[in-house]
Amino acid sequence: MPGEVTLTGVGAGFTLPAPARAARDLAGIGANPVDALSALDQLIIDRRHTPSPEIARFTAVAGGVQRQRHLDSASDRDEITRSTALATLIAVDGSIAEALTEAGLRVTDFLTVIGIRSVPDTAEVPDARLDPIFATAVRHYLTSKGGRVVTLTDLALAILQSSRAAGDGRLPDRLEKLGLDYERAISTLERQIEDAYFAEAEPSSGFEAEVESEAESRAAGEAPDSTTEAAPDRAPETSERTRWTTDGAATDDLLGRRFLAQVLASRLRGLSGSHTGSFLVHIDGPWGSGKSSLLQFLETELAPSFLLVNVNAWREQQVGVQWWTLHNALRAAIQADSRHRIWARVRSRIDAIRTRLMPFVAVLVLILLAVALALLARLDLTTGSALADALGKILSLGALAVAGLTAVYRLLMPESRLSAEAFVAKSANPMGQVQLLFSRTLRRTRKSVVFLIDDLDRCDEKYIIDFLEVVQTLVREAPVRRHTPGRRDRRHEPPAGPYAFIAADGQWIRSSYESHFDSVKITTVPGRPLGYLFLEKIFQLQVRLPSITEDAKRAYLDSLLTGATAQRPSAAQQALATELTAEVNRATTGPQIDRAAAKADGLISAESRMQVRGAAAVKLSNPVLQAGARHELSRYWKLLEPNPRSIKLVVHTYGTLQSLRTLEGIPVQRTPLALWTIVEIRWPQLADHLRAHPDDIENRAGTPEPAATLLASPEVQAVIASPVWGPLTPDQVRDCTGFRVGASPDTIPDSRTDTD
Secondary structure (H helix, E strand, O other): OOOOEEOOOOOOOOEEOOHHHHHHHHHHOOOOOOOOOOHHHHHHHHOOOEEOOHHHHHHHHHHHHHHHHHHOOOOOOOOEOHHHHHHHHHHHOHHHHHHHHHOOOOHHHHHHHOOOOOOOOOOOOOOOOEOHHHHHHHHHHHHOOOOOEEOHHHHHHHHHHHHHHOOOOOHHHHHHHOOOOHHHHHHHHHHHHHHHHHHHOOOOOOHHHHHHHHHHHHHOOOOOOOOOOOOOOOOOOOOOOOOOOOOOOOOOOOOOHHHHHHHHHHHHHHHHOOOOOOEEEEEEOOOOOOHHHHHHHHHHHHOOOOEEEEEEHHHHOOOOOHHHHHHHHHHHHHHHHOOOHHHHHHHHHHHHHHHOHHHHHHHHHHHHHHHHHHHHHHOOOOOHHHHHHHHHHHHHHHHHHHHHHHHHHHHHOOOOHHHHHHHHHOOOOHHHHHHHHHHHHHOOOOOOEEEEEEOHHHOOHHHHHHHHHHHHHHHHOOOOOOOOOOOOOOOOOOOOOOEEEEEOOHHHHHHHHHHHOOOOOOOOEOOEOHHHHHHHHHOOEEEEOOOOOHHHHHHHHHHHHHOOOOOOOOHHHHHHHHHHHHHHHHOOOHHHHHHHHHHHHHOOOHHHHHHHHHHHHHHHOOHHHHHHHHHHHHHHHHHOOOOHHHHHHHHHHHHHHHHHHHHHOOOOOHHHHHHHHHHHHHOHHHHHHHHHOHHHHOOOOOOOOOHHHHHHOHHHHHHHOOOOOOOOOHHHHHHHHOHHHHHOOOOOOOOOOOOO
16 A cells, blocks of 8 residues: 555564555554543643644554563663654654654664564553653653644654754664764655645634634624534633732742752751861852842751851942951841840950950059049938938939940940941951951851852942952851760850851942042963952852753743743652652662753653752762762862862862752762863863853854963963863863753763663
8 A cells, every 4th residue: 555664574574554544553652541631741741832633642552662672671771762752653653753864764664773672562651751752852842932833743843853953872873873864864754744734724614713703704794603502713811911029039949959958958067067267258259140039048958057147248349348247247147046145245345345454454444543532522321311422322323333344335335336446446456356256156056057148249349359359258268166075065166157148249349449549550370350359268169059950940831821820740750750769869879860860851740850950969069979079079180279278169169069959859970070160270261261251262253362372381281171081171170160061951862771
């Protein structure tokens, strides 16, 4: 019969249906109808498309084929792989088979290679799951399409496009060896979809015919038939109304920021447990990227184990006394956290007096001497008639003494902006006394102190520089905790820290330093201008906010338009996510965590995928695993700069980038990530350029200065083109920086899971 393709030979033995009979033949496969949504149906719906009726049946048939392959040891996967899906599509849809045959694919050989004996006679598996790579291929394909009905031809296109785009897994190699012309096959399938679309768009029937019939009835004076059903292709009613929302920090986590907060909190707990000193973290991101929301989630994760001190630098800018802003916020947080707030306030006053004890005692002695002299000179207590008058004078002098002491305290102690300025102005060693007061206040709590500083990038240039200098002096250089090994009573030991998370746009901060010190002439370190050097000196770690995935962006927009949060995943999806999360938690090595996290790509629900990836990112911050990461980095010691601070930054940054990319669902290999981390620490200016222009790492034609000179330098080439570890490619740069996520979160096939 014309249009049919008969397969013969090993692994074949059945006839493929002609295109006109494809849907009918597919619906007839199997005895039991598929009522529930299949995993593929749900994935399509989750991407705002509509699955055609044959999708569920296809999934059930392909699931049976995959099970048979698994039982025959032809595949080591039990989820539907791309190879199985493509073979099933060939068997059940003649138009797809013809397109691939015309493109040079030897279909019988393909079925033989992947070990498929029969498709129509295979027992169905309605609840079959999708292999992560197959799910990623479909998800990426649908992301680039507008909402529509998804057919089997769309699935074939998704598989071919993913196979052509990346060489991971076995399918690309198989299709290449069997002689498939990708361009011809994809072009033919795209033309089939277009032809089907325009055929369905013909107005000979449907809504336009119904409107025409109703108009004719009204013209004839007849009432329209109210029993007539609405045309199936009438667009659903939509709303164009929007609502206003505040610009405050988020309370519902729609962008995955809470998991990043958990990662940072986990690392901070490990740091505080090692009895170390201070640690400052820079949360970098442009305005409106969610830095304030991250700080709020971080506060939730750290409380109540840590004492959280919130400081809004923009709001406090008008006060102008930066050290007093920090100290006042610290003192208020300690008093609020204390069970005896009055006693905490008294102890705070005592600390202030102790800081400037000599001036305070001197004034106090003078006042007491004045009172004593007044009593001796004017009072005569020998006559009983004058007793009442004497008592009144004594009380008056006492009140005067109290008023004098109060005035002296307010003058000498930093209780207000003016007194804080006077506190510094009247001292021979002002910052020394401020440090002493600050350290004494820190010791008034048994918890480690964490400063959460926001909106510094809203302040002017001078205030930013002065504020960070104060943070450097009071927080970074705070006294280190003294630990006595074997000591039983640790009630009087100062806690670890203090720590600080400062959220600000890095470019804004760097430009402030470079503008302020424009007249200062120093020898510029290649790839690290003055602004970068200052930030490197202040902060031990810089965390750039991760990119927003397509899933998160869609969910966030929907929440703004509808006011509702993301739809909860089904019970089956929740159970599978829980199973994968448990697998992540059982993992004991980095590769095991990576493999478990990669399986999240097969989940339909975006929330479930984020749950598994978040658990993996937190697990990677485990101190034991971090020790393994440091051992992994030891192989690259020759590429590191001979600078202790730079080496520490490499270690800190590598682990953080590993967690960030895991959150985004990007499987990054360890060697490219290590090379990129070295580039980011040694030449941060070059890293910022490559983050925006990754192709310049290979093609330097037209690359602007100073990036072109840096890329050509022997030091940079030793890292990015290392004969042992390199080269570092543009795609690897995109992976390491999370660049691909902004375009689409699911474009990265993972060779560690696609074994078929």
